[in-house]
Every structure is written in C-alpha cells, then in structure tokens.
Amino acid sequence: MSMFKDIPVDVGVIYEGERIRRNDMYVEFGGPDIKEKFELARVKKPEEIEDGKITIVGPDLKDMQEGKSYSFGILIEVAGPQLEPELEGVIERRIHAYCNFIEGFMHLNQRYDIWMRLSKKSFQKGLNSFEYIGKVLHRLFKSELPIIEKMQVTFFTDQEKVKSLYDEALRIYDARDARARGLKDEEVDKFYGCALCQSFAPTHVCVITPQRYSNCGAISWFDGRAAASIDPKGPVFTIEKGEMLDAEKGEFSGVNEAVKKKSLSEITRVWLYTGFGYPHTSCGCFEGVAFYIPEVDGFGIVHRGYKEVSVNGLAFSTIADSTAGGRQVDGFHGISIEYMRSPKFLQADGGWKRVVWLPKEVKERVKDFIPAELVDKVATEEDAKTVDELKAFLKEHNHPVVEHWKEEAIAVAEAVPAETGEEVPTMPVVTAATLPLTAGGFKIILKDAKIYAKKVIIRSEKSEKKGESVGKK
Numbered sequence: 001m002s003m004f005k006d007i008p009v010d011v012g013v014i015y016e017g018e019r020i021r022r023n024d025m026y027v028e029f030g031g032p033d034i035k036e037k038f039e040l041a042r043v044k045k046p047e048e049i050e051d052g053k054i055t056i057v058g059p060d061l062k063d064m065q066e067g068k069s070y071s072f073g074i075l076i077e078v079a080g081p082q083l084e085p086e087l088e089g090v091i092e093r094r095i096h097a098y099c100n101f102i103e104g105f106m107h108l109n110q111r112y113d114i115w116m117r118l119s120k121k122s123f124q125k126g127l128n129s130f131e132y133i134g135k136v137l138h139r140l141f142k143s144e145l146p147i148i149e150k151m152q153v154t155f156f157t158d159q160e161k162v163k164s165l166y167d168e169a170l171r172i173y174d175a176r177d178a179r180a181r182g183l184k185d186e187e188v189d190k191f192y193g194c195a196l197c198q199s200f201a202p203t204h205v206c207v208i209t210p211q212r213y214s215n216c217g218a219i220s221w222f223d224g225r226a227a228a229s230i231d232p233k234g235p236v237f238t239i240e241k242g243e244m245l246d247a248e249k250g251e252f253s254g255v256n257e258a259v260k261k262k263s264l265s266e267i268t269r270v271w272l273y274t275g276f277g278y279p280h281t282s283c284g285c286f287e288g289v290a291f292y293i294p295e296v297d298g299f300g301i302v303h304r305g306y307k308e309v310s311v312n313g314l315a316f317s318t319i320a321d322s323t324a325g326g327r328q329v330d331g332f333h334g335i336s337i338e339y340m341r342s343p344k345f346l347q348a349d350g351g352w353k354r355v356v357w358l359p360k361e362v363k364e365r366v367k368d369f370i371p372a373e374l375v376d377k378v379a380t381e382e383d384a385k386t387v388d389e390l391k392a393f394l395k396e397h398n399h400p401v402v403e404h405w406k407e408e409a410i411a412v413a414e415a416v417p418a419e420t421g422e423e424v425p426t427m428p429v430v431t432a433a434t435l436p437l438t439a440g441g442f443k444i445i446l447k448d449a450k451i452y453a454k455k456v457i458i459r460s461e462k463s464e465k466k467g468e469s470v471g472k473k
C-alpha cells in the first residue's frame with residue numbers, strides 16, 4: 001500500500017537506487033539525447049507562492065508517446081522566514097533523492113544534466129500525471145525540511161519553454177558557483193560530507209571543501225554548511241578537518257575518520273587533490289572524469305555530455321563505469337566542472353600541467369582558470385582524436401608532460417641491463433583499487449594492485465573457442 005493513499009504507486013526510501021532499463025521505461029526526460037533540461041530551486045517571498053500549487057507547462061504524462069525522450073524542466077519555488085537564497089542549492093539537490101523515493105520513477109544526475117525515467121509498470125498502475133509527482137515532492141520537502149513553509153512546483157515539458165528557461169538556469173548555476181569561490185581550504189576547520197549517493201554507490205562519500213566542490217557540481221562548501229545546519233540528521237554532515245597529514249595530496253585525519261565511518265570501513269584513506277593512490281571516491285553522478293593516459297603520462301578529461309569517443313578510444317559511459325561505484329580507482333577520478341576552476345585541482349599530480357586533453361566545450365567553460373601559458377598546449381577533439389595524434393600535438397606544442405617523457409626515457413635506458421638488453425616496463429599495464437581473480441575455486445581479491453608485464457596478449461574468447469574446436473577436429 002502506498003505511503004500516500006491518493007498516489008497510485010508506493011513512495012519510500014526503498015525505491016532509492018532503483019534502475020529503470022530502456023526496455024522497462026514508459027518515457028524518459030532529459031538524458032543524453034536531450035540537450036536542454038534543468039532543475040532549479042528558487043527562494044521567493046511568501047506572497048509570490050501558492051502553497052501546494054502544481055503547474056504543468058506542456059504535455060502531461062498521459063499525453064506522451066511511449067518510448068520517447070522529452071525535454072524537461074522542474075522549478076521548485078519555496079518561501080519561509082528562515083529561508084535564504086543560499087539554501088537554493090541544498091533544496092535543489094533534494095529533488096534527486098525525493099524523486100527516487102517514488103516507485104518506478106528514476107532520477108539521475110543534477111542541474112542541467114538530469115535524466116529521469118518513468119517505468120511502464122508504474123504508468124500502468126496509474127502514475128500518469130505530473131500532478132502526482134508534484135504532490136509527493138511537496139509533501140516530502142515540507143516534512144523533511146520544515147523551514148519550507150510554502151512551496152509550489154512547475155513542470156515544463158514544452159520544448160520551446162524548456163529551451164527558453166535553460167540559459168537562465170545556466171546563468172543561475174554559474175552565479176551560485178562564483179559566489180562560493182575565494183575561500184581556501186586552509187582557512188576553515190570544518191569540511192562537509194555528503195552520502196546522498198550511497199543509494200547507488202554504497203561506499204561513496206563526497207568530501208566537500210571550499211576548494212573541492214562536490215563531484216556532482218551541485219554542492220559547494222557553503223551549501224554543505226547550510227545543509228548540515230538546517231537538517232543535521234540529513235545526508236550532509238560536518239567533518240572536522242583534524243590534523244593535516246599531507247598538504248600536497250590533501251590528506252586530513254578527520255576526513256579519513258569520517259569517510260571510514262560512513263563507508264563502513266571500506267575506504268580508510270582519502271587524498272583529496274590527486275587522482276592516484278587514494279583518490280576521492282566516485283559515485284556515478286560526477287560531471288566529468290579525469291582519466292590517466294599512460295602513453296603520454298597525462299590526464300584526459302571527459303564530461304557526461306560528450307557524445308564522441310574520447311582520445312583514448314573510450315566513450316564517457318565506459319570510462320564512467322571504470323570510475324563509478326564508490327571505489328578508489330588509481331588514475332580514474334570523478335570530478336565536477338567547478339573543481340577544475342580550483343587551485344587545488346589535481347594539485348599533487350601537477351594540476352593543469354598534467355592535463356593533456358579535454359572536450360572543447362569544457363575547455364571553453366573553464367578557459368579563464370587554465371594558466372595562460374598552458375591554454376594552447378592542452379588539446380581538444382579538434383587537435384587530437386587518437387593517442388598518437390595527441391602525442392604529436394603535445395610534442396609540437398611543448399606541453400610540460402613532454403619533459404617527463406625525456407626523464408622516463410633516461411630512466412628506462414639506465415634500467416635496461418646492458419648484457420640482455422631486455423625491455424623493462426615502466427608503467428603498470430593494469431592498476432586497480434580492487435581486482436578480483438577466480439582461480440581453483442577461490443576468489444582472490446588484490447587490493448591496490450599494480451601489474452607489470454613484459455607482454456600483453458589480448459584474444460577474444462570467441463576466437464579462442466573457435467581455435468579450440470578447430471584444433472579438436
């Protein structure tokens with residue numbers, strides 16, 4: 001039975017983390033096939049809000065065509081004497097959680113990147129209007145965050161309307177991010193943690209510092225502080241920094257303790273400013289991924305909206321799968337766009353000096369924060385589409401990583417035993433935070449594994465089997 005009698009499907013935390021596959025979906029909103037989509041929360045004056053009002057601009061669920069993707073925007077307007085515009089980011093992020101409480105309704109990502117799906121099953125049960133979703137949101141927001149006294153919800157599915165509001169939403173996000181810039185990690189004694197994404201990645205904890213925005217790019221340190229004070233029992237919590245153990249890598253005793261506790265001892269150390277060793281965990285709603293490219297000893301970056309394969313031949317979805325799930329994967333790092341504007345961005349790895357490739361769209365967005373002498377040295381898809389092209393570009397533009405190649409070449413030459421002339425591998429061919437192997441009926445898990453090999457042979461299982469059967473004949 002439903003938690004709310006007048007809602008045709010069940011509502012509750014047990015539905016968080018529910019995935020709706022394409023075959024099971026009735027319709028979807030936003031996502032990779034739709035450019036313009038947004039979710040926005042605004043604090044208003046009480047007289048501007050009609051409490052409980054739900055408005056649908058464009059076709060409602062029952063008027064939609066099964067299997068289609070639709071433009072989508074959601075605007076939550078709230079009022080209350082204690083509500084400040086500073087809380088908009090916190091309220092907005094709860095849209096993710098509360099939508100996911102609805103049986104057969106999935107919400108992924110954030111802000112301009114949202115992706116929602118309604119299941120066929122829930123549609124058939126009667127969830128055929130945004131009125132129901134609006135009612136659920138109104139009740140959950142008001143009961144979970146009692147400082148909201150009045151709230152109205154508007155759903156936009158009219159393509160032209162979504163388009164016209166999309167740019168305004170982007171401007172609002174940018175202004176919010178800019179407000180949060182300026183404060184340094186060294187100037188505070190508390191960071192904030194967020195465990196909202198544990199429904200999808202149970203060992204993931206975001207550590208939000210003034211100079212390391214959350215992975216989803218939706219929660220700044222100021223948002224974290226506001227969230228922890230208005231809802232101390234909620235998913236955002238205070239982390240006492242404790243002792244600074246490594247200033248370069250960004251290791252703090254208080255962060256280690258908090259993450260250990262919240263990840264149920266699965267993650268015991270976190271280095272905040274590096275993609276190697278003990279990198280910050282990645283859930284699944286990061287805006288982009290920094291991925292190590294061993295051939296050039298630099299980081300590539302790819303964002304969720306990038307449709308082509310990136311320079312290493314892998315699509316965003318494949319790189320994201322190697323990164324996500326609340327793990328610490330050496331050389332793979334879920335990040336927000338705003339973190340790329342921070343002086344702490346991959347600080348221990350060389351920062352922008354170590355970034356070799358990123359999509360043009362992201363480069364444009366963060367251009368003003370890339371040191372001027374490096375801007376033209378970092379390649380985009382227009383400069384390099386493969387690792388070989390990238391190598392040539394970096395060499396031609398004298399990117400700082402090229403210096404490392406020379407140092408490495410000398411180190412390799414020194415390491416090669418003169419008598420045998422054998423090649424000594426300098427890079428691990430496989431690195432993984434956890435690498436499960438199955439052998440002789442046992443499952444062996446190698447933690448923080450680095451595997452070096454003289455030669456790697458890749459054969460498809462199909463051709464192996466074909467070879468075997470041919471051999472038997």
Ligand code: SF4
Binds near residue numbers: 196285
């Ligand atoms: S990505 Fe991090 S900050 Fe954003 S909602 Fe998930 S856990 Fe919270």
